[in-house]
Amino acid sequence: MDANEVPQEGNATLGGHRKAMYARGADGRIGIVPSSGWEAEEIVTLQAVEDLDRLAADARKRARAGSTSPLEYHMYKARMDLTLLSQISGIWAWRVRRHLRPDIFARLRPALLARYAEALGISVDQLKRVD
Amino acid sequence: MQDTPNTFSHQHASHCESGVMSAIVRHYGLPLSEPMALGLSSAVSFAYLPFIKLGGLPLVAYRMPPRAIIRGLQKPLGIRMRTETFRSTARGEARLNSLLDEGKVVGLQTSVFWLPYFPGDMRFHFNAHNVLAYGRDSASGEYLLSDPVFEEPMRCAPADLARARFARGVLAPKGLLYYPETRPSEPDWGKAVPAAIRKTVRIMLRAPIPLIGIRGMERVARAVERLPASGDLQKSKLFVGHLVRMQEEIGTGGGGFRYMYASFLEEAASLAARPALTELAGELVEIGDGWREFALATARMIRDRDPFDPARLAALLRQQAAREKTFFGSLDRAIQ
Numbered sequence: 217m218d219a220n221e222v223p224q225e226g227n228a229t230l231g232g233h234r235k236a237m238y239a240r241g242a243d244g245r246i247g248i249v250p251s252s253g254w255e256a257e258e259i260v261t262l263q264a265v266e267d268l269d270r271l272a273a274d275a276r277k278r279a280r281a282g283s284t285s286p287l288e289y290h291m292y293k294a295r296m297d298l299t300l301l302s303q304i305s306g307i308w309a310w311r312v313r314r315h316l317r318p319d320i321f322a323r324l325r326p327a328l329l330a331r332y333a334e335a336l337g338i339s340v341d342q343l344k345r346v347d
Numbered sequence: 348m349q350d351t352p353n354t355f356s357h358q359h360a361s362h363c364e365s366g367v368m369s370a371i372v373r374h375y376g377l378p379l380s381e382p383m384a385l386g387l388s389s390a391v392s393f394a395y396l397p398f399i400k401l402g403g404l405p406l407v408a409y410r411m412p413p414r415a416i417i418r419g420l421q422k423p424l425g426i427r428m429r430t431e432t433f434r435s436t437a438r439g440e441a442r443l444n445s446l447l448d449e450g451k452v453v454g455l456q457t458s459v460f461w462l463p464y465f466p467g468d469m470r471f472h473f474n475a476h477n478v479l480a481y482g483r484d485s486a487s488g489e490y491l492l493s494d495p496v497f498e499e500p501m502r503c504a505p506a507d508l509a510r511a512r513f514a515r516g517v518l519a520p521k522g523l524l525y526y527p528e529t530r531p532s533e534p535d536w537g538k539a540v541p542a543a544i545r546k547t548v549r550i551m552l553r554a555p556i557p558l559i560g561i562r563g564m565e566r567v568a569r570a571v572e573r574l575p576a577s578g579d580l581q582k583s584k585l586f587v588g589h590l591v592r593m594q595e596e597i598g599t600g601g602g603g604f605r606y607m608y609a610s611f612l613e614e615a616a617s618l619a620a621r622p623a624l625t626e627l628a629g630e631l632v633e634i635g636d637g638w639r640e641f642a643l644a645t646a647r648m649i650r651d652r653d654p655f656d657p658a659r660l661a662a663l664l665r666q667q668a669a670r671e672k673t674f675f676g677s678l679d680r681a682i683q
Contacts, residue, residue, distance in 0.1 A: 217606065219637055229468025234498055236361040237384070238606035240632060246382075247487035248359065250498065256639075256646035260588040263649055264402075265468050267585060295460065297402055301473055303516040337461070337510070 219249045227253020229261040256300030268295050279346045286346045287312075287332060294336045305335035355452055355481040357493045357500045363477040365390065366495020367454045370479055374422060374452050377531040379424075385410075387539060387613030388419025389546040391604050393671075395563040397570070401517060402472070404589040409566065409604045411477040411550075413456065417525055423539040428532040432521040436513050439522030440505065440506045440683055443480060447527060452481045452493075456523040458514030464494075464501045474518040484679075496536060540619035541682040548682075561675070564668035570583045572661035582647050587660055591642045605635035612678075623681040627674070634670050641667065 217239045234250040241247050241334070272292035278284040291301045302309040315321050315332075326340070333340045355374055360381045362365025369384040385391060390411045397405040411419075417428055433439035443603040446453050459465055459473045478501075489502045503511075512522045523672065526611070551560040558566055574583040593601075611630040616624035643664045647653040 219630065229466060230466035231468070233466065234349045234359075235496070236359045236652070237603065238361060246613055246628065248381075249359065251465070252357065256591070256643045260642070260645040261468060263588045264592060265385050267581075291395065295471060297498070299400065300402070300516050304514070306515070329614065335515075347429055 219247075220252045221253035222249045224252045225255045225258075227255070227258040229258055229265070231254075236241075268292055276346055279318075282318055285316050285318045286344060287321055288316045288342055289346050290332075290336050290338060294338075294339075301332075301335060305331050307331065355493065359498050360495035361607055362410075363495055364413065365607070366415050367422055367477045367479045371421065371454060371463035371527060372426065372531045373528055375426075375530050377424065377533060379531070380610075380614060382607045382610035383614055384416060384420060385604070385607050386547075386615060387423045387534075387543045388416040388542045389393060389550070390416045390419060391547055391608045392550050393560055393563050395558050395567045395570075397558075397660060399517065401432075404586060405570075406517075407593045408592055409594060413477075414523075417454070419530050419543075420531075423543065424531040425529070425533045425534070427528040429528050429636075430523060430525040431572070432523050433483060433513075434521075436509050437520070439512060439524070440509055443524055444483070446524070447480060447483055447490075451526050452479055454479050454525040455508075455512055457508070457511035458520065461511035461514055462494075462503065463507050463508060464497075464503065472514070472516060474516060474520055516573065525541050531546065536615070536618040537620065540615045540621070544615075544678060544682050546677050548679045551671065552679070561668050561672045564664060567666065568661045568664035571664060572658050574657040576657050580655050583657065584655065587645045587657075588649050591645050594638060594642060605631055605638060605639050609635065621681065627678055627681060630674055630677070633635075635668065636676060637663075637670060 219239045219241045222237050222239045230253050232294070234252050236248045237251045238246050239249045253290055272289060275284055275289040276294050279286050279289045291297070296304065298312055302312045305312070313326065329340050329343060333343045336343065356532060357425050358366070358370060362370065362381070362385070365381045365385040366386075369379045369381045372379040372384065392408070392411045394408045399406040414430070418428065420426060421428055429441065433442065443453060443455070456474070457476050457478055459476045462476070470653045479493040479495070480490050481493055483489065484491065484502065488505055490505065491507050492501045492503055494501050512520055514520065554560040554562065557563070567650065571587060574586060609628040612624045612628040612631065616622055618629070641660070644653070645660060648655045
C-alpha cells in the first residue's frame with residue numbers, strides 16, 4: 217500500500233481517533249501514516265457491536281415480559297456472553313444459566329447479586345432493574 | 348540501573364505490544380522503531396486456535412502470543428525485562444505507584460473494555476492490550492498513560508486502571524507489569540537480524556502443529572469453506588467478520604502486521620547489510636494488500652453488497668497462504 221492509498225474514509229467506531237498504518241511513502245520507504253479509518257473495518261466492528269446490541273435488546277424485551285431475568289440483559293449490555301460472565305464472576309456456567317430464570321434470580325442471596333454486580337461494573341440496584 | 352529523568356515522549360504506533368516495547372527501549376537510550384521491535388522479537392506469525400473461544404468465536408491471531416515481544420527483545424538487545432503479576436489489586440497498584448515514584452516507565456497489560464478513554468464501539472473484552480505508564484498527576488492521582496495506538500498520551504483514574512489491569516477471563520492480565528532492569532545495547536545486526544528471521548520462518552513454515560503458520564491459514568480456509576452459504580447466515584457472517592476484526596482492529600492488525608514486518612525487512616536490509624531483504628519487503632507489502640482485499644471482500648458480503656460466498660473467501664485465504672509460503676521460502680534462502 218502506498219501512503220496515498222491509506223484509507224481516510226472515516227470510521228465512526230474510532231471515535232475521532234486516528235490509527236497508525238504502515239505504508240510506502242513518496243521517498244520509497246515504508247513508514248507510519250495516520251489513517252482516519254476504513255469502511256471495511258467499520259463494517260466488521262459494527263457487525264460485532266450490533267450483534268451484541270441485538271442480543272441485549274432482545275433480552276430486555278423478554279426481561280420486561282418476565283420470561284428471563286434482568287441478569288441476561290445486563291450480561292449482553294456489558295458485552296459479555298454466558299462463558300465470559302461465568303469466568304469474570306467466578307460462578308459456574310450452569311449456575312449462571314440457572315440464574316437467568318426470573319423466579320430463581322428473584323430469590324438470589326445479596327452476596328451473589330453483589331458478585332454479579334461487581335463483575336458487570338454496575339450497582340446491585342441497577343442489576344435488579346431493566347431500564 | 349540509574350533511571351532517566353522524566354523526559355518521556357509519546358509516539359503513535361500501530362500495535363500495542365510492539366509500540367510499548369519500542370517506547371521503553373527508546374526511553375532507556377536505544378533508538379528502536381516499532382517494526383524493529385516486532386521483527387527482532389520474531390513476533391509475526393499466524394495461529395488458528397478453534398478450542399479457545401472469544402465471545403463464542405475461535406481465537407485467530409496474526410502474531411505470536413502476548414508477551415512474545417517483551418520476552419523476545421531481551422536476547423538481541425541484551426536487556427533484562429522484569430515482569431510481575433499480582434494476586435491482589437491493592438498490591439498491584441502499590442507496586443505500580445512505587446515504580447513510578449522511582450521514575451521508571453512501566454508497561455502494563457490491560458483489558459480494553461475497562462479503559463474509559465477507548466471509544467465505546469471499540470470496547471470489547473479483549474484482555475491483552477498493552478499500555479505504558481510514565482507518571483502520575485500528583486493532584487488528581489490520575490495515571491499518565493502512553494497508549495501506543497492513540498495519537499496523544501492519555502489519562503486514567505486509578506479505579507479504572509485497576510479494573511482494567513485485573514480483568515478476568517481469557518488472557519487475564521493478573522495485573523502484569525514489566526520494566527527493564529538493565530539498559531538495552533545495540534546488537535550486532537549482522538547476527539541478530541538473521542537469527543530473528545530464521546525463527547519466524549521456522550514458525551511460519553515448519554511449526555509442528557497444523558494450526559500454526561501457513562498450515563493454520565489453510566485450516567482456516569477449510570473452516571470458511573464449510574460455512575453454510577444459504578439459510579440463516581448470521582453465524583457464518585459473524586465468523587468471517589471475526590477473522591477480519593482480528594486482522595484489522597487496534598491491538599492486533601493482520602494486513603497491518605505484514606506491512607510492519609515489511610518495514611522491518613527494509614530497515615534490517617541496511618542495518619545487516621543484506622540488500623536482498625529490500626526486495627522481499629516489497630513482496631510482503633503486496634501480501635499485506637492481499638489481506639486487505641480479503642477484508643474488503645468479506646465486509647462487502649457482510650453488508651450484502653455482494654452475495655455471501657464462502658468458497659470465494661476460502662479461495663482468497665488459500666491464495667494468501669500460498670503467497671506467504673513462497674515468501675517465507677524466499678526469506679529463508681535470503682538469510683542462508
